[in-house]
Amino acid sequence: MSNHWEAKLSENFGIDASLESLDGEYDLNFFANASSKKYVLKVMRVGCEPDFINMQCAAIRMLNGKNLCTPEIIPTVSGADFASVNDEEGNLRLVWVIKAKSGVCYSKIYPRPIDFIYDLGKKIGGLNKALKEFDHPYLDRDFKWNLMESNWITDYLYLISDNDRKDILIEIIEEYNSVLHKANKLPQFAIHNDLNDYNILATSDISEGVKVSGIIDFGDMIRSPHICELAISCAYIALDQENPIKTIADLVGSYHTKNPLTELDLDLLFIFLKMRLAVSVVNSTMMSKENPDDAYITISQAPAWRFLDQKFDANMVLAKLRLACGFEVIKNANRILDYLHKNRGSFANIFQSSIEHAPMVDLSISGTALPQNPFDLRLDEAAKIGSDINADYWLGFWGEPRLIYTSQAFRSGIYNNSNRRSVHLGIDIFTNSGHKISAPLEGIVKTVENRKFHLDYGGVVILEHNNNHGDKFYSLYGHLNPNVLKKLSVGQIIEKGEIFCELGSENNNGGWAPHLHLQLSLSLECMNSNWPGVSDPDELNFWGKLCPNPASLLNLDDDKTGYKKIDKKIIQDERKSNFGGNLKLSYKNPLMFVRGWKHYLFDQMGRTYLDAYNNVPHVGHSHPRIQRIATKQLQQLNTNTRYLHPILNEFSKVILDTMPDKLSVCYFVNSGSEANELALRLARTATNGQDIITPDHGYHGNTNAAVEVSAYKFNKPNGIGCKPWVHIVDVADDYRGEFRRSDPNRANKYANLVDRALSQIKLREGKLAGFISETFPSVGGQIIPPSGYLSKVYEKIHTAGGICIADEVQTGLGRLGSFFYGFEQQNVLPDVVVLGKPIGNGHPIGVVVTTKEIAKKFDNGIEFFSTFGGSTLSCAIGVEVMKIIHDEKLQKNAFLRGESLFEGLLNLQLQHPIIGDVRGFGLFVGVELIVDNNLTPATEIAAYIVNRMREKRILIGVEGPADNILKIRPPLTIDNNDIDCIISALDECLNEVKTFTS
Known part of the structure; x- marks a missing residue:
């Protein structure tokens, strides 16, 4: 053909x-x-x-x-x-x-970022605006895809064998017919009429993102209202989206900027959207009966049914569409708010005493450490909220992000970093149980219930009110004594100032400290039966408009009761102004964190992030034992090593107990940088030499001496360059280095490179001080040297009279699972071991451990003193970290979780050839990404994945000379559910990459 x-x-x-x-x-x-x-x-x-x-x-x-x-x-x-x-x-x-046109069908594009949806909406809006000037007689033909004439599908519903789905279609048709007369009054223009996901083309580029590249196939053009065009577009764009209603709202909002919509348009849109999908599934069913082997005609039926099977709240959809286009969240919302504002000060007092001067108390994420475990608010914590406040009444803010809402009901997914409702939508008034509550204005009882679940409302009442124009709005009173059910009934009228309920106690109000949760809603239509009192921060634009600050009902100012959220942009701008430009932030869209727990971080609005990046909180963020020991020590004493204290000796003992016998002397400093600087001093003092041999792309800290032996730093543009006394050898990378895994003698060959460095020292008439390396180079790319490499290197260094320094800052203290220190895996005995950030779990501690012989040579009459190194506080924290590693079996956890992580990553490698190598031990893991069989580094792709994982609320990093190695090194508390989360998200990101690279 x-x-x-x-x-x-x-x-x-x-x-x-x-x-x-x-x-x-x-x-x-x-x-x-x-x-x-x-x-x-x-x-x-x-x-x-x-x-x-x-x-x-x-x-x-x-x-x-x-x-x-x-x-x-x-x-x-x-x-x-x-x-x-x-x-x-x-x-x-x-x-x-x-x-x-360049590009591929939208149906094949993933992800579908918000910028693309905005761009598409503007293109469609511009298209419709331009087509207003177009006319052609063929636009008025009879056509089954004319959304204004879709009732023909009624005659073919018998083809739908699933009765439940047939009922869905019947309901859609009835709803469509109930508004068709309104649609017939709208002006009609030429429209494309088939902007489905196969008639929209997009280009995708790893750095430029996804962009609209083509609008094709104008064969279905007809004359119809613009809302039909938008409904059709939304119907297909929303299919199989994670949040289809948000996608629809984003598309509609951007369309509106180019071709403004009316409130009537929005009233019709979701109804017509569903009708278009109904036509699609009926038509494809008809066609499939005629052509059972033709896949094209049924291609959109499955995703269309997945959408129609969902029970969307049509009122909520409409409200979100209205907001997207800049309208009030509901009709006459401003009239209700104006009524409340004008009557502020004249409403009846809810309590018998005035709360005008009651203090506001901060329960926000950044304002309190409650709860200690952000995933489990304990009964005693809930019951004692504010027990330390010395006031008859005190108030909790509206719009305040909190971590006290911890049950699964507040999360929308299976993982702990799933979307979580955290922003308070009411005002809390804390006082003693039993206080009588009066209605601020006349109302009708709409709901009176006892919600008995733990941390639910307990007794709850909802009143319906009217303003002067007949607009209805609602107030909710939660955490009441459930005896209110005996006093009130639905439909009962409550007069202004009438006492109608009383505060419950922690025994009957859901388990909370006695308080009233007062919430305002402008509509009941968007509220489900649970009447959410807390919003997902990503949904706050909607819920904050629907449930505005109820301060007026309390005769209080919004400014007093509304939470002043932390403005990330202001924080970022001030940081930029107050600090040097080389103080960098992670990720394209930087994050602000105000709380941590175990291997999770929480931003200023309560979003939860899985921390698979930061190895500093070795035993987990905000460990309660470390909190307690630090508080206790600060209450007693915090001084330095010039005075005797048993905690100094205890800290040295718990460290030395993990070391080979020969390593028997400790020095305590403030950081890994200072520890490496001291290690170099020890080597140079012990040998009377200056020259240092070190692997390429290593990093040992930010002091002058540490930078001098850190090729990762000194080889950067504008770096200090390699000093004459520093001699670089290739890192023992047997994946992409000179000697690969296929070479059984690669360990010796890499070790023999030290001979060249020794010759250079001899040639320049220098003297070897020692060899320093990260046992497993981290910034070099999470490198695991071949077995036997370090033993051969150490042998050469010792023969030449040098000292061997093992930098275990990244690898020590059980992170490797199978080994407590990296040097154990290499079966070597260093002369000096350096420990850093993990041993303080965030508190600044560095440790140097060495032999008595080296220590004796260093004791040359010059005092060694570090003001804060070895402080009583630091030692107490260090001891506790070591105990926690043992007590909580975190080395074993690193081993087991590392096994699961490796299994998942290796399975991904089978599916995604871009994964060139998976390496590491325990929870020290590198995933090297390559473009081709020549091992070309996939640098851009690695950056894309790290930032996409951040968008999925998982933190990982990149390392390696080409920044193409994904670095995964979480706190040792991570569990298998989190490993599954990482693998699942990484798989999604790698599939997205296929879109960019295909």
Whole structure:
């Protein structure tokens, strides 16, 4: 077939090209590859009317040049828009050609970022605005895909065998018919009418992102209201989206900026969206009966049903669409708010005493450490909230992000870093139980219940109110004494100032310290039966408008009772102003964290992040034992090593107990940098030499001496460069280095590179002080040297009279699972061991451990003193960290979780060739990403993945000379559920990369 049409293409359009068949429901479509130019040949069905093509070509020509990504018409050799030719069977066919647009169908694009949705909405809005000027008689033809004439599907519902789904369609049709008369009053224009996910093209680039590149196939154009265009577009764009309603709202909001919508448009949109999908599934069912082997005609049926099967709250959808377009969240919302504002000060007091001067108490994430475990508010914690406040009444803020809402009901996913509701939507008034509560204004009881679940409302009442215009709004009173059920009934009228309930106690109010949760809502239609009192921070724009600050009902100012959230931009701008430019932030979109727990971090609004990056909190963020020991020691004494104290000796003992016998002397300093600096001093003093040998791309800290032996730093642009007394050897990377894993002698070959460095020292008439290396180079790329490498190196160094320094800052203290220190895996005995940040779990501690012989030489009459190194506070914390590692079996956990992590990563490697190597031990893991079999580093892809993982609320890093190695090194508290979360998210990111690289 293609040979025939190749000849016709050449004959009629002067284009010599090879053809490749494309999908189509009625017509033949071919991709025409003419070397440097690409086209699409469209062969119309037998009997196609010329006006059908005339309409499309005229519309496309009018739209060209308006930056709407429409195709370009290629004329015939005679200058016509199309040609009439015979097919292989002698049938007359109309054929035409367009220039191919770059990109792939939207259906094949993942992820679908918000910037793309915004861009698409503007393109569609611009398209509709431009088409207002277009007219053609063929727009008024009868057409089954005319959304204004969709009732034909009623006659074919018998084809739907699933009765539940048939009922869904019947309900959609009834809803559609109830508003069709309104839609018929809307102005009608030319619309594309089929902006589905196969008629929108997109380009994707790892650095540029996803962009709209084409709007194609104008064959379904009709005359119809613009809302039909938008409903159709939204119907397909939302399919299989993680948050389809947000996607719809984003698309509608951006469309509105180019082609403004009315409130009536928004009233109709979701109804028409569902009707379009109903037409689609009925049509595909009909077609599949006729052509059971044709996959194209049923291609969108499954995702369409997945959408229709969901029970969306139509009122909530409408409210979110209204907000997206800048309208009030509900009609007359501003009129209600104006009424409340004007009557502020005249409402009846809710309590018998005034709360005008009651203090506001900060329960925010950054303002309190409650709860200690942000995933489990204890009964005693809930019952004692504010027990230390010395006031008859005190208030909790509206709009305040809190971590006290810890049950699974507040999370939307299976992982701890899933979306979580954390922002308070009411005002809390804390006082003694039994206090009587009066209605601030007249109301009708809509709900009176006892919600008995732990940390629920307990007794709760909802009152309905009216303003002067008959607009209804609602107030909720939670944490009441459940005896209110005996006093009130639905429909009962409560007069202004009438006592109608009383505060419950922790025994009957859900388990909370006695308080009233007062919440305002402008509508009941968007509130489910649970009446959420807390919002997901990502949904706060909606919930904050629907449930605004109820301060007016308390005769208080919004400014007093509304939480002043931390402004990340202000914090970032001040940081930029107050600090040097080389104080860097992680991620393209920097994060602000105000709380931590175990291997989780919490931002200023309560979003939870899984920390698989930071190895400093070795035993977990905010460990309660460390909190207690630090508090206790600070209450007693914090001084330095010039005085005797048993904790100094205890700290040295718990460290030395983990070391080989020969390593028997400790020095305590403030950091790994200072520890490495001291280690170099020990080596130089003990040997009377200066020269140091060290592997390339190593990092040992930010002091002058540490930077001098850190190629990772001194080789940077504008770095200090390599000093004459520093000698670099290749890092023992047996994946991409000179000697690979296929070479059984690679360990010796890498070790022999030290000989060259020793020769250089001799040549410059220097003297060797020693060899320093991260046992497993971390910034070098989470490198695991081949077995036997360090033993051979150490042998050469010792023979040459040098000292061997093992920098275990990254690898020590059980992180490796199978080994407490990295040097154990290499079966070597260092002369000096350096420990750093993990041993303080965030408190600044560095440790140097060495032999008595080296210590004796260092004791040369010059005092060694570090003001804060070895302080009583530091030692107490260090001892506790070592005890926690043992007591909580964290080395074993590192081993077990590391096994699970490796298994998951190796499975991913089988599916994603971009993973070149997975290496490490325990929870010290590197994943090297490559572009091809030549091991070309996938640097851009690694950066993309790290930032996408951050968007999925998982923190990992990148390392290596080319920044192409994913670094995974979480606190040792991580569990298997978190490992599953990491693997699942990483798999999603790697699949996204396939979109960019295909």
